[in-house]
Amino acid sequence: MINRKTCPMEDNSQVIYKKPSQLKEIARRMKKNKPAVIGLIILTIIILMVLFAEHIVPYKAAITQNVKNRLEPPSGVHWFGTDGYGRDLFARCLHGGRISLAIGFSSAAFSAILGIILGSIAGYYGGFTDGALMRSVDVIAAIPSILMALAVVAALGASQLNLIIAVAFSRTPAIIRVVRTAVLSVGDQEYVEAAKAGGTSDFRIIYKSILPNCIGPIMVQVTMSVAQNILAAATLSFLGLGINPPTPEWGSIISESKEFMRTANYLMIFPGLLIILSTLSLNLVGDGLRDALDPRLKT
Amino acid sequence: MRKMSIFLVIALLVSLLSGCGSSGVQQPTAAPKDPVSTDTPTAPKREDLNLSVTTVLTSIDPHFSEKIADMYAFRQTYEGLYYQNELTGEFEPRIASSYEISEDGKTYLFKLNENAKFHNGEPVKPSDIIYSFKRAGEHPSVASRVANVDSVTEIDGSTIEIKLKAPMAAFMTDMCGVYILNEKIVEEQGAEFGTKVALAGTGPYYWSHVDHANGWTLEAFEDYYRGAADIKTIRFKPISDASAGLVAFEAGELDWYIAPVANWDDLVANTEKYKTEIVPANHISVFVVNPDANPALNNPLVRKAIGHAIDKEAMNIVGFNGLAVITDYMVPVQNTSSDFDLGIIYDYNPEKAKELLAEAGYPDGVDVGAIMSWTGGYYEKMAQVLHTSLNEIGIKCDLQMIEQASVSPNLRSQNYDIATYGWSYYGDYSYMYTRWHSSQKGATYVVYNDKQFDGAKLDALLEAGAVEMDAAKRTEIYKEYNDMFMDTATCFPCINKVQTYVWNKDLKVVNYPNFPEIYNWSW
Numbered sequence: 001m002i003n004r005k006t007c008p009m010e011d012n013s014q015v016i017y018k019k020p021s022q023l024k025e026i027a028r029r030m031k032k033n034k035p036a037v038i039g040l041i042i043l044t045i046i047i048l049m050v051l052f053a054e055h056i057v058p059y060k061a062a063i064t065q066n067v068k069n070r071l072e073p074p075s076g077v078h079w080f081g082t083d084g085y086g087r088d089l090f091a092r093c094l095h096g097g098r099i100s101l102a103i104g105f106s107s108a109a110f111s112a113i114l115g116i117i118l119g120s121i122a123g124y125y126g127g128f129t130d131g132a133l134m135r136s137v138d139v140i141a142a143i144p145s146i147l148m149a150l151a152v153v154a155a156l157g158a159s160q161l162n163l164i165i166a167v168a169f170s171r172t173p174a175i176i177r178v179v180r181t182a183v184l185s186v187g188d189q190e191y192v193e194a195a196k197a198g199g200t201s202d203f204r205i206i207y208k209s210i211l212p213n214c215i216g217p218i219m220v221q222v223t224m225s226v227a228q229n230i231l232a233a234a235t236l237s238f239l240g241l242g243i244n245p246p247t248p249e250w251g252s253i254i255s256e257s258k259e260f261m262r263t264a265n266y267l268m269i270f271p272g273l274l275i276i277l278s279t280l281s282l283n284l285v286g287d288g289l290r291d292a293l294d295p296r297l298k299t
Numbered sequence: 300m301r302k303m304s305i306f307l308v309i310a311l312l313v314s315l316l317s318g319c320g321s322s323g324v325q326q327p328t329a330a331p332k333d334p335v336s337t338d339t340p341t342a343p344k345r346e347d348l349n350l351s352v353t354t355v356l357t358s359i360d361p362h363f364s365e366k367i368a369d370m371y372a373f374r375q376t377y378e379g380l381y382y383q384n385e386l387t388g389e390f391e392p393r394i395a396s397s398y399e400i401s402e403d404g405k406t407y408l409f410k411l412n413e414n415a416k417f418h419n420g421e422p423v424k425p426s427d428i429i430y431s432f433k434r435a436g437e438h439p440s441v442a443s444r445v446a447n448v449d450s451v452t453e454i455d456g457s458t459i460e461i462k463l464k465a466p467m468a469a470f471m472t473d474m475c476g477v478y479i480l481n482e483k484i485v486e487e488q489g490a491e492f493g494t495k496v497a498l499a500g501t502g503p504y505y506w507s508h509v510d511h512a513n514g515w516t517l518e519a520f521e522d523y524y525r526g527a528a529d530i531k532t533i534r535f536k537p538i539s540d541a542s543a544g545l546v547a548f549e550a551g552e553l554d555w556y557i558a559p560v561a562n563w564d565d566l567v568a569n570t571e572k573y574k575t576e577i578v579p580a581n582h583i584s585v586f587v588v589n590p591d592a593n594p595a596l597n598n599p600l601v602r603k604a605i606g607h608a609i610d611k612e613a614m615n616i617v618g619f620n621g622l623a624v625i626t627d628y629m630v631p632v633q634n635t636s637s638d639f640d641l642g643i644i645y646d647y648n649p650e651k652a653k654e655l656l657a658e659a660g661y662p663d664g665v666d667v668g669a670i671m672s673w674t675g676g677y678y679e680k681m682a683q684v685l686h687t688s689l690n691e692i693g694i695k696c697d698l699q700m701i702e703q704a705s706v707s708p709n710l711r712s713q714n715y716d717i718a719t720y721g722w723s724y725y726g727d728y729s730y731m732y733t734r735w736h737s738s739q740k741g742a743t744y745v746v747y748n749d750k751q752f753d754g755a756k757l758d759a760l761l762e763a764g765a766v767e768m769d770a771a772k773r774t775e776i777y778k779e780y781n782d783m784f785m786d787t788a789t790c791f792p793c794i795n796k797v798q799t800y801v802w803n804k805d806l807k808v809v810n811y812p813n814f815p816e817i818y819n820w821s822w
Contacts, residue, residue, distance in 0.1 A: 063687070064687070065613070065617075065683075065684065065687045067613045067616045067617055067684075070616070070617070084561075084617055084680075085617055085680075085683065085684070085687075154702075158700060240674035240675055240700065240702075241674075244697065244698045244699065244700050245679065245683050245686075245698050245700065246683055246686065246687070246698065255675075258542060259541065259542060259559055259561040260561055261542060262542075262562060262565070263561060263562065263564075263565065
């Protein structure tokens with residue numbers, strides 16, 4: 001689709017056709033996708049609340065124990081109620097979101113960087129390099145990702161950084177595959193051949209000519225992996241291999257609350273809903289991005 | 300669509316007519332043959348029992364393991380010469396019918412019960428007892444029970460003499476845990492013993508099915524010398540998650556269960572379906588403080604400040620729903636040897652803790668490292684409560700959550716600053732010997748290298764307590780032992796755990812602090 005702009009009135013005979021920027025085009029297509037827009041709105045609200053958590057409710061409320069007020073149901077004072085230690089659950093969910101989302105996005109970025117580097121090398125050079133790299137990836141991918149993450153956390157110990165490394169490591173093989181496939185699809189294009197013939201360095205060809213042309217599928221994969229990473233981090237925390245207490249994190253909040261599943265189920269419902277909403281919205285945005293970036297779906 | 304409408308009309312008519320028939324027209328019914336037949340038929344008396352444990356079965360070899368899940372079955376299948384009743388502390392005869400102690404307290408003569416027999420029908424021979432004591436000494440899990448035994452010899456066909464290296468007050472308690480095995484069966488099975496069904500015990504039940512991971516079954520031994528048990532079949536099933544276990548209990552899949560404390564109030568209220576009882580367990584939860592860990596903890600005033608920052612009441616509420624017993628004793632107060640007044644007690648007093656910190660040279664607070672605890676359960680909760688309490692008085696520390704299996708190795712290697720820990724005590728205060736004496740490398744959980752802590756004195760007290768036969772003198776020894784930890788502020792006993800038992804209302808049980816004796820149960 002081409003936007004048309006008319007030139008000044010004094011020269012009506014000349015019409016200039018200007019190709020809109022790719023970003024604007026993607027945004028326009030995203031706007032048409034209602035589920036993606038809803039997902040984006042929910043995600044934005046969650047991110048804003050989490051970013052400004054300290055201004056909404058201070059962190060101290062998330063870690064201050066008051067056993068006299070333990071297991072209070074949701075009320076005007078404690079919107080989400082209080083947990084088994086008498087801590088404000090709303091504060092814990094809000095501040096816990098910081099950790100959960102930070103792990104989700106950081107590990108996605110981490111695996112994206114690693115995946116792009118290794119996937120590009122495999123796809124661009126092919127041959128033995130490709131074979132060796134991809135068979136190694138196959139070996140890692142053969143291990144269930146949550147098992148891999150468990151092993152990494154068990155080996156390195158439970159901390160936020162180790163959790164990010166563990167989750168990122170388990171997600172990287174998927175990113176490598178996507179990047180390799182994307183690089184392979186554009187690697188034999190004429191402009192790449194031209195760059196090679198012109199003596200451009202391999203790094204510059206990959207960086208300047210190939211990657212910009214396969215950023216779409218990579219973006220989609222990375223966006224989707226954020227949601228998966230949030231779930232993986234929550235799972236590890238639920239299993240007791242996540243962030244050390246009393247630091248709140250959605251998975252650990254649910255883990256701590258499971259013994260009250262029948263007597264104070266709101267302790268599991270609120271953090272559970274936040275996990276569902278954030279992962280659902282990320283998936284909707286990811287789906288929307290995929291459609292928006294797919295040239296076959298251009299309208 | 301039309302067919303569907305016709306079908307619905309017919310269905311409606313049929314239901315209306317049938318409704319009229321039941322309410323308006325009395326249908327002929329067969330007269331009862333006799334008045335009794337109108338009663339609800341009595342359900343046949345049950346003879347089976349379904350129980351759960353939290354872990355898989357390690358082994359059926361009672362010399363190989365003393366893990367709780369295994370002990371639940373061992374208590375039903377194996378016996379020692381005597382049995383110490385957990386509730387009364389009394390010794391009851393089992394494979395031996397009587398015993399005598401020499402004046403010097405070093406020689407025990409046991410008269411064997413001539414009716415005692417193994418599950419394969421063979422009578423218990425003196426050679427089986429000699430073999431079992433020797434074998435127990437070769438297995439680390441139970442070796443400490445026979446460490447003081449010098450010799451076991453056969454006097455005649457029905458008498459056994461056990462000579463000790465030194466008099467030992469807790470010998471009878473220890474000896475009760477040396478289960479007697481059938482030498483022939485154990486030797487025949489060789490390395491496989493413990494992994495499959497074996498009729499090598501003498502208890503009221505024998506192993507009939509063993510699947511270490513999924514469940515194991517015991518059947519009543521009909522030739523048991525005290526008479527066959529009322530309950531004929533016991534099925535054990537491992538269920539690690541407490542909530543899942545409770546769901547299984549409420550669904551009728553289990554007949555007796557140790558309920559999660561969070562659900563206790565609901566269960567107690569449901570008297571129509573269940574019976575409940577809280578029994579203090581023989582378990583003490585403590586905080587240990589390593590004086591060698593860092594300069595701050597090396598200062599006794601800082602450690603004492605920690606002692607005054609421990610809010611045991613909050614720990615009881617958070618960790619045990621307020622059901623447990625707060626304690627300052629190293630073993631449960633129900634133990635007769637603990638019947639003494641403590642010289643030093645750390646009450647929860649944050650102001651005093653701050654004063655002690657200031658006196659120690661840290662008026663603005665100090666970093667003491669980390670509180671190590673295993674993930675989940677009441678230990679984690681206790682650690683979280685202490686973490687908050689310490690922060691409130693200015694003591695900074697992290698929480699270090701590790702897997703259960705990693706706790707003991709870290710404690711043994713002194714790789715901790717502050718740690719939660721605990722132990723179940725069995726029968727006699729001198730059980731502490733196996734936990735704290737420097738010679739017990741395999742079993743000791745905490746070793747203090749610091750000069751502040753007089754390890755030699757601790758050893759001497761434990762040795763004296765173990766051989767002292769006079770009850771009053773033993774009490775004095777253990778008071779000094781308990782005070783030693785309090786004085787050095789290196790170990791703070793906090794909670795005496797309770798068992799929250801819940802069971803089917805039709806089941807008649809006798810609950811014990813640690814292990815059920817199902818021989819005494821019936822429907």
